[in-house]
Amino acid sequence: MKLSGSQIIMEVLLEHGVDTVFGYPGGAALNVYDELYKYQDKIHHVLTAHEQGASHAADGYARATGKTGVVFATSGPGATNLVTGIATAMLDSIPMIAITCNVSSNAIGRDAFQEVSITGVTLPITKHNYFVNKIEDLADAIRNAFRIANEGRKGPVLIDITKDVTDPNNLYEYKKQKPFPLTKSPTASDSQLQEIAQIMNEAKRPVIYYGGGVNASHAQKELNELIEKYDCPATYTLMGAGAVRYDNPKNLGLIGMHGSMQANIAIDNADLVIALGTRFSDRVALNPRKFAKHAGIIQIDIDESEINKNVLINYQVIGDIKEVLSSLLPLIDKTKHKDWIDECHKAHKWVDIELQGAKLRPRDIIEATCTITDKETIYVTDVGQHQMWAAQYVHHIKSENFLTSGGLGTMGYGYGAAIGAQFGQPEKRVIHFTGDGSFHMNLNECCTAVSNELPIITIIFDNKVLGMVYQWQTAFYGKRYSNTTPGRKTNYPKLAEGFGATGFEVNTLDEFKEAFSKALKINGPVWIACNILKEERVLPMIPNGGTVSDMIIK
Amino acid sequence: MKRREVISIFVENQANVLTRVASLFGRRGFNIDSLTVSTTNDPEISRITVVFNGNEQSLAQIITQTRKLEVVKDIFLLEKDNSLFRELLLVKVACDKTNRSLIKEIVDIYRGRIISLSKTCMIIELTGATEKLDGFLNMLNCYDIVEVCRTGVTGISRDADVTDVSSID
Numbered sequence: 001m002k003l004s005g006s007q008i009i010m011e012v013l014l015e016h017g018v019d020t021v022f023g024y025p026g027g028a029a030l031n032v033y034d035e036l037y038k039y040q041d042k043i044h045h046v047l048t049a050h051e052q053g054a055s056h057a058a059d060g061y062a063r064a065t066g067k068t069g070v071v072f073a074t075s076g077p078g079a080t081n082l083v084t085g086i087a088t089a090m091l092d093s094i095p096m097i098a099i100t101c102n103v104s105s106n107a108i109g110r111d112a113f114q115e116v117s118i119t120g121v122t123l124p125i126t127k128h129n130y131f132v133n134k135i136e137d138l139a140d141a142i143r144n145a146f147r148i149a150n151e152g153r154k155g156p157v158l159i160d161i162t163k164d165v166t167d168p169n170n171l172y173e174y175k176k177q178k179p180f181p182l183t184k185s186p187t188a189s190d191s192q193l194q195e196i197a198q199i200m201n202e203a204k205r206p207v208i209y210y211g212g213g214v215n216a217s218h219a220q221k222e223l224n225e226l227i228e229k230y231d232c233p234a235t236y237t238l239m240g241a242g243a244v245r246y247d248n249p250k251n252l253g254l255i256g257m258h259g260s261m262q263a264n265i266a267i268d269n270a271d272l273v274i275a276l277g278t279r280f281s282d283r284v285a286l287n288p289r290k291f292a293k294h295a296g297i298i299q300i301d302i303d304e305s306e307i308n309k310n311v312l313i314n315y316q317v318i319g320d321i322k323e324v325l326s327s328l329l330p331l332i333d334k335t336k337h338k339d340w341i342d343e344c345h346k347a348h349k350w351v352d353i354e355l356q357g358a359k360l361r362p363r364d365i366i367e368a369t370c371t372i373t374d375k376e377t378i379y380v381t382d383v384g385q386h387q388m389w390a391a392q393y394v395h396h397i398k399s400e401n402f403l404t405s406g407g408l409g410t411m412g413y414g415y416g417a418a419i420g421a422q423f424g425q426p427e428k429r430v431i432h433f434t435g436d437g438s439f440h441m442n443l444n445e446c447c448t449a450v451s452n453e454l455p456i457i458t459i460i461f462d463n464k465v466l467g468m469v470y471q472w473q474t475a476f477y478g479k480r481y482s483n484t485t486p487g488r489k490t491n492y493p494k495l496a497e498g499f500g501a502t503g504f505e506v507n508t509l510d511e512f513k514e515a516f517s518k519a520l521k522i523n524g525p526v527w528i529a530c531n532i533l534k535e536e537r538v539l540p541m542i543p544n545g546g547t548v549s550d551m552i553i554k
Numbered sequence: 555m556k557r558r559e560v561i562s563i564f565v566e567n568q569a570n571v572l573t574r575v576a577s578l579f580g581r582r583g584f585n586i587d588s589l590t591v592s593t594t595n596d597p598e599i600s601r602i603t604v605v606f607n608g609n610e611q612s613l614a615q616i617i618t619q620t621r622k623l624e625v626v627k628d629i630f631l632l633e634k635d636n637s638l639f640r641e642l643l644l645v646k647v648a649c650d651k652t653n654r655s656l657i658k659e660i661v662d663i664y665r666g667r668i669i670s671l672s673k674t675c676m677i678i679e680l681t682g683a684t685e686k687l688d689g690f691l692n693m694l695n696c697y698d699i700v701e702v703c704r705t706g707v708t709g710i711s712r713d714a715d716v717t718d719v720s721s722i723d
Contacts, residue, residue: 123574124581128624131569148624305618308611 002171005135005161006035009099012142014042016179018070020061020423022046022054024081026074027114029101031166036072046423046452048416051078053445055085055098056416057423062094063403064378064421064428066218068149069096075103076114079160080121084410087125089156091407092239093216095149096156097142098122104163105133118160127155133162135172147180153303154216185302185320188327196298196315197331203272205295205340206232209255209284212239212406213277213301213321215399220244222325223276229329231337233344235263237278238391238406242399252344256284258388258538264548265347270295277301277321280310281407282544290547300324350540353554358533359508362386362461365530366393368513369431369459372520377429378403378421382414382438385467388538390433401428412441415458419445422454429520432458436529437466440488443495449525450500457519458527460492463534471537475552492529503527556609558587560639560709563602563620564628567593571625575602578623584608584616588706599627603708632709639709643680643687648698650674657697664690675700 003011009032013021021043025033036045048054051073058069069089073082079100089096103112119131128148130141138161145157164170188196200206208230214223220243227234227250234244235255244251253260255267267273273292277300278284285291288311297313299306304318317324352363366389370377375396380403381387387404394402403421405413418432439460449456461467466484473481496503502522504515512530519526541552565571572591579586587605594601606616621629632639649657650673657676661668666680680690684707691702 119570120573123577127622152622303622305615305622307618308614312611 001174003174004031004035004168004171005138005165006031006168008135008139008172008174009142009161009166010035010039010043011174011176012139013070015143015177016068016146018043018068020044020046021070021072022048022057022061022420023072024048024051024054024074024078026078026101028075028103028163029072029078031163031168032072032099032101032161034168035166045072046419046448048419048448049444050442051081052084052412053416053419053442053448055082055096056088056410056413056442057420058096058098059085059089059094059413060380060403060417060420061424062089062096062420063417064400065424066400067424068146069094069420071096071098073098073100074114075101075118076116078114079118080116083121083125084408084412085416086122086156086158088405088408088410088413090125090127092405093154093212094156095154097145097149098156098158099142100158100160101166102131102160102162106164108133108162118158122158125156126158129158129160131160132165135165135170138165138172139174139177143177143180147182151182152185153213185323186318188317188319188324192317193324193328193331196317197328199272199296199298199315200230200274201333201335204337205270206230206272206274206337207252207266207270207295208232208234208274208276209236209267209278210234210240210243210276211237211278214240214243217277217302217321219277219322219325220399222322222329225329226325226332229334230332231335231341232274233266233337233341235259235266237281237284238404240278240399241391241402242397246395249345250341254391257286257542258392258540259284259542261350261540261548261551261553262344262347264542264551266344267292268294268548269343273297275299275301275313276325279306282310285311286542287545287547350553353539355533355535358536360506360512360530360532362389362532362536363393364509365459365461365512365532366390366433368509369516370394370396372513372516373429373431377401377431378425380404380414380418380421380430380432382434383409383411384435384438385463385471385536385538386433386435386438386461388468389461392538411438414438415442415445415449415456418456418458419448419452419454422456423452430454430456432456434458434460435467436460436462436464436488436490440490446496446499446501446525446527453524455523456525457516458525460527460529461532462492462529463532463536464488465534467534467536468538470534474537476543492527496525496527499525501525501527503529505529505531507531556607557613559606559613560632560637560707561604561606561617562630562632562709563604563626564594565600565602566625566627567598567600568625571600572602574623574625575620578619579616582615582619584612588704590706590708592708603706605707632711636713637709637711639683639707640681641684641687641707642705643690644677644703645680645691645694645699646675646677646701647694648675648700653697657694660690660693664693666690
């Protein structure tokens with residue numbers, strides 16, 4: 001069967017079960033969008049306000065569904081607008097396919113209108129990228145892109161296609177195929193597993209420290225089995241949130257810069273740290289030389305380049321966490337570490353300090369939200385103080401239901417991701433936590449939520465400052481508030497109304513609860529701007545390069 | 555402890571492949587002394603030879619990070635005792651009738667070749683291990699060296715089978 005390049009794109013997407021894509025059309029993408037028109041009953045294209053929103057939507061869709069997110073953009077500015085979204089997916093290992101259309105082959109390299117070498121631009125922020133200027137290479141490039149995006153450690157792949165390749169008159173033989181098989185990840189040898197098991201069985205003060213790899217590998221069940229059988233306290237990174245129930249007494253909470261005291265002290269006192277699918281980032285191992293200084297470290301990860309990258313470890317297993325844990329579990333003795341767990345919990349628990357004059361507090365907003373919504377609710381955050389508060393206080397989450405830009409820390413991630421998540425999970429409630437800083441970056445995506453009647457509730461923690469930077473300026477820069485007090489006069493209810501959405505502004509917890517229960521009944525996007533004090537801080541906090549002994553608690 | 559190692563990388567012979575490898579080295583801050591690239595007997599595969607200088611941890615990083623690139627088919631260390639390393643040197647030396655034969659004497663000792671000669675200068679070609687080239691340049695130092703050009707090291711293992719990189723840790 002002879003098909004045009006544009007038809008081949010659609011057919012190969014269908015081979016991979018794609019039914020939803022996000023994007024924005026343009027000159028070089030006209031051929032492809034003409035074909036999307038013809039395939040609209042099979043592939044639903046979601047038009048966003050901005051390509052960045054589309055890229056975050058594809059990311060949010062992927063995180064909420066476990067499928068591969070797909071985003072389309074035209075050449076030049078369309079393609080460069082994807083960059084932040086692609087980098088966000090790269091740093092959090094999210095499978096995503098970005099398809100960009102470039103100018104015709106004969107115009108490439110001549111600085112044609114809207115021409116940019118997007119493969120060059122995205123080289124450091126994709127697992128791989130393809131520049132396709134021959135129709136015969138197209139189908140396999142897309143199939144390989146899906147394979148690479150999902151193989152080993154997941155991540156984004158970009159395919160840039162010249163306009164002549166998608167020309168409706170340029171035909172090439174197409175044959176339907178199954179998706180390319182994924183290369184099998186390495187497996188641990190028996191002797192390796194036995195060695196690790198022996199070390200674990202001999203440890204007296206073990207701590208499990210897990211990250212996003214557990215979720216990527218769908219190893220939540222095995223992780224929980226290990227925690228129970230091994231009777232071991234566990235702590236998680238931002239990307240690992242939700243894999244273990246919050247009310248599990250062995251869950252010590254978040255680790256790192258804004259982690260719990262129990263978790264950070266436990267790592268400091270441990271004699272063995274078992275790191276699962278995590279990369280000892282500078283927000284966790286704030287001082288890599290002193291991280292877990294009394295402990296041997298076992299690291300289990302699918303990506304061998306993570307071994308000894310930031311912190312030197314003692315034992316390694318390269319492989320898929322789910323598989324490794326399944327083989328390891330039978331070798332682990334049913335142990336009791338009761339004294340050790342008690343000791344971990346005895347660590348001085350941080351107590352929230354009541355801020356003078358606060359009528360509405362971030363923690364209360366989050367806890368009220370979580371009390372009212374059900375356990376399947378998806379929480380999406382932007383980046384900053386509200387993100388850390390969400391990580392600390394959203395307690396009844398499942399790992400696939402907490403969407404946050406952990407690695408890149410992308411302000412403006414939230415609205416696009418919430419839209420993607422809502423398309424992926426239309427039955428679930430989507431709550432978008434944001435700050436006034438992050439929200440101003442991409443609030444334009446409200447029009448997308450309005451057009452598609454998405455009942456996303458955006459909760460704005462409005463302290464009128466760029467809170468996280470403001471907090472650092474307070475603590476470390478002598479209160480010189482350089483460019484963190486924007487003096488904006490945004491009227492959120494009016495602006496929401498202007499978009500065709502609904503907005504509330506609240507000053508007390510009661511007002512918030514009332515607005516929130518109204519919001520739940522509205523069939524479309526709602527904003528609730530919550531006025532909070534700019535003195536609210538994220539605590540506890542370990543400064544950059546510090547250890548648990550440098551922890552700021554008040 | 556610092557180590558100097560020669561790393562061989564087999565890559566797909568396609569546009570941009572050198573950029574992919576070089577860009578990775580650049581953005582991860584890997585220290586390399588030289589990098590050479592050439593085709594192999596298989597037209598679909600090119601070979602990149604890298605001379606690395608750094609500690610054990612960054613050696614492991616350069617290998618594991620490079621191996622993740624889609625275009626990389628194989629990557630391994632060339633063991634010093636079991637491999638041959640060569641580099642090509644072209645050097646232009648100013649000379650006249652007073653010192654020409656003195657320079658030629660050195661060239662002969664090092665088994666180099668004079669490939670161009672004029673009244674005022676000569677160009678010498680020399681192939682060998684890095685140390686030999688260094689030694690030769692050192693001997694020429696007392697003359698007026700106008701220009702130096704070195705290709706960087708390329709290397710090959712003596713045996714058919716090569717060392718697996720997993721043995722480095």
